[in-house]
Amino acid sequence: MAEILTPTPPLSTQWLAHRFDPIHDAFQFVSVDRVHRQSVPFLTDEHIGSAAEPLVIARSNVTGLIDMHRPLHYIFHSAYCCSTLLVNALDQSGSASGLKEPVVLNDLVGWRHRGGDPTKIAEVLTSTLGLLARPFEGTEAVIVKPSNAVNGLAAAMMTLRPNAHAILLYAPLRTFLTSIARKGMWGRLWVRELLSLQLKDGLVDLGFSPPDYLRHTDLQAAAVGWLAQQKLFSQLAARWPSRVMTLCSEELTASPITAVEACATFFGLATNPESYPNNIEQAFNRDAKDGTVFLPGQRERTQQNGEALHADEIDKVMVWAQAVAATADVPLFLSNRLLRTRAV
16 A cells, blocks of 8 residues: 555645545545546446556545535436446536546445444545535535445435435336346346345335345346335435436436436536537447447437347346335336426
8 A cells, every 4th residue: 555645735626526535534535537537437446547557545634625615416317227327427627527427425424334433434534525516616516326236325425414415326127127138148147246246235125035036137136226226216316305306217318408407407517518518419429438439329229129138138137126126116108307308
C-alpha cells in the first residue's frame, strides 16, 4: 500500500475517491479527468488505469474536501437497462457530471458483508458521498450511478443526503431475462453472484427457503434477483414519493429526449435544453460498454433474436415469476413514474 499522506494535499476535483481501506481507515484517490470519466463505461481499475498510482489519505484528513451541501443525486438500476447511456446523456459541462459505478461504494458493501460495524460504515458512507459530490465546475450537480450490487445501501444513501433525488431505472422482466439468456454463461454466472449479494443484504423476501435457491435454474435465479430489486425499488418510491421517481428502460429508449429532459428537471439541473439532443444522439447511438455505433434498429433486432433463441425457457420462467410476484406482492411495473405514458 502507498504511504498515507498527512496532512491532506490540495486536490483538484479530477482526483476521484476510488477505494476505501477499512484496515487503515483511509481513502485512495486516483486522477481521472472529465474526458476520461466520460469515455469509459465504468470507473473501475480496468478502465481508469491510473488506479495503480493512488494517493492514500486517512479518513480523518479528508474533511476539508467534503461539502455536504453540494447537489448529489442517484440513478439506482436493475442492470441491463441503459443506465450508463442515461448518465452519459445527462453529463453536461456546467450542468452535471456523472460517476458510473464508482468502486469505493462497492468497497463499503464488501466491508459490510465481512461483518463491518454498521455505525462505522455509516460514518464512512457519509464521508464517501461527500467526496463523490465534488463537481468539476462550481454549480454542477453530481449524478452517481452505483453498481446494482450497491442497491442494499440505497436507503442509507437517501437518508444521509436529504436533498438528494433518485431515479430508479429498470428493464421489464422479460427484457431482463432475455438480456441474461443471450449473454450465455457469463450472464448466468453474474445473476447468481448478484443473488448471493442480495441474500447477504437481506433483500430477498419472496417466500423461498435457502435450499430452494439451489433448485432454481439460471433464469429463475435471474428472476428472483430482479423481483428482489423491484420490491426494494417499490419500497424506496413509497418511502420518498417526492424524492424518488421510476423509469422503465422501454420508456427511456422510446423517447430518450423526453426522458432525459424529465430527469434533468427532476434533478433540478441547470441545463441548456438545446444541447440535449446532441448529447442524446451521441449516447444512445453507441454501445455503452465498448463505444461501437448502433445501426438503426440494431438494439431491437438483437433483443428479438435473443428472445426467439431462448423463447421456451423465457416463457416458462415468466409464468413462474409472475406467480411469485403476485404471491409476494411485487409490482412488475413501478409507480411514481417519471413519465406519464408507458411504452410497454
